[in-house]
Amino acid sequence: GAVVSQHPSRVICKSGTSVKIECRSLDFQATTMFWYRQFPKKSLMLMATSNEGSKATYEQGVEKDKFLINHASLTLSTLTVTSAHPEDSSFYICSARDQTSGLYNEQFFGPGTRLTVL
Amino acid sequence: AQSVTQLDSHVSVSEGTPVLLRCNYSSSYSPSLFWYVQHPNKGLQLLLKYTSAATLVKGINGFEAEFKKSETSFHLTKPSAHMSDAAEYFCVGGSQGNLIFGKGTKLSVKP
Numbered sequence: 568g569a570v571v572s573q574h575p576s577r578v579i580c581k582s583g584t585s586v587k588i589e590c591r592s593l594d595f596q597a598t599t600m601f602w603y604r605q606f607p608k609k610s611l612m613l614m615a616t617s618n619e620g621s622k623a624t625y626e627q628g629v630e631k632d633k634f635l636i637n638h639a640s641l642t643l644s645t646l647t648v649t650s651a652h653p654e655d656s657s658f659y660i661c662s663a664r665d666q667t668s669g670l671y672n673e674q675f676f677g678p679g680t681r682l683t684v685l
Numbered sequence: 686a687q688s689v690t691q692l693d694s695h696v697s698v699s700e701g702t703p704v705l706l707r708c709n710y711s712s713s714y715s716p717s718l719f720w721y722v723q724h725p726n727k728g729l730q731l732l733l734k735y736t737s738a739a740t741l742v743k744g745i746n747g748f749e750a751e752f753k754k755s756e757t758s759f760h761l762t763k764p765s766a767h768m769s770d771a772a773e774y775f776c777v778g779g780s781q782g783n784l785i786f787g788k789g790t791k792l793s794v795k796p
Contacts, residue, residue, distance in 0.1 A: 573728075599782070610775065610786045611729075660728055664782070673717070674784055678728035 569595050571663050573677035580651055581685055588646045588680045590661030597663035600644040601674060602636060605658040617644045651684040658682075687712040687780040691787035699795045704748075704763040706790045708776030711757060717779035718759045720750055723789075724772045732774075735759060746770070766794045 570593040580586050590600055598619050603611040615636050617623040623636035633655075635647040644663075648655050658681055662674035692707040710716055717736055721729040733744025740752045750761045759776060771794045776787040 601784075608791075610788045613783070616783075658726070662784075673719070673734065673779065675731075676721075676729040679726070681726065 569663075569665055569675040571597075571661065571675045571677040573659075573661055573680050575680060576678060577681040577683075579683045579685065582652055583650055585647055585649045586651055586682060588648075588659055588661075588682075590644045590646070590663070590677050592642045592663040592665075592675070595663075595665045595675075596641040597644075597665065598641060599664045600638055601662045601664075602634070602644075602646050603660045603662065605660060605679075611660060614646075648682065651682070653684045656682055656684045687716065687778050687785050689776050689778040689785050689787040691774075691776050691790050693790050694788065695791045695793065697793040697795065698766045700768055701765050704761070704766045704770065704792065706761040706774050706776075706792065708759045708761065708787060709757050710759060710776075710778050712778060712780060718750075718752065719777040719779065719784075720744065720748070720759075720761045721775045721777060722772050723775065729775065732761070766792075768794050768796065770794055 572591045574589045600617045602614045604614050605611050614629045615623045615625045617636050617638040619638045619641050625631045638644040658679050660679045661677045664674050688711045690709045719734045720732040723729050732748050733742045735742050735752045743749045748763045774790045778785045
């Protein structure tokens with residue numbers, strides 16, 4: 568089946584530093600990847616939609632200069648949290664859509680990255 | 686616009702008893718519907734999906750869901766709960782390439 572990996576699984580950083588999270592589709596090509604944020608005991612909130620080779624589309628209220636997204640290949644998207652602050656601490660989950668899948672809406676989810684900003 | 690409503694934020698059952706997690710949807714289109722499970726500090730695992738091929742959908746770990754258009758429902762059931770089923774469950778709708786998440790239902794299983 569379609570597998571999506573994320574790296575790192577957890578990261579602790581100091582306030583003011585930047586953190587990069589990688590999302591990879593391991594056995595399929597993903598023209599579209601999605602980045603979600605999940606607060607404790609809450610549902611997933613879509614942050615942005617990333618299309619390979621083009622700029623990401625951010626949801627309302629998400630700062631594009633704060634959360635930099637790059638989707639340079641069909642198997643890799645990265646999310647960089649710039650100048651991280653404690654309020655950025657969260658669980659970040661990526662997903663990818665298989666371009667060959669007949670089920671247009673299905674997304675495959677990564678295992679998530681726990682970010683803690685001190 | 687599409688929306689997904691999970692009717693219960695928390696469901697508690699005893700081990701060995703049936704599980705029912707309720708979900709209603711609204712959509713202007715024929716929806717794709719999914720149930721995902723999330724264990725603590727883990728990503729989402731797909732339990733099952735509805736793609737209009739069959740109204741009764743069987744998933745992994747003994748779960749199944751029935752799509753009822755007349756009731757706009759897609760409730761998740763399991764005949765007998767296991768301790769390992771304790772987790773957060775999300776009903777998710779798909780429309781035009783995007784996913785719409787329900788708020789989640791926390792399932793607790795008592796021994």
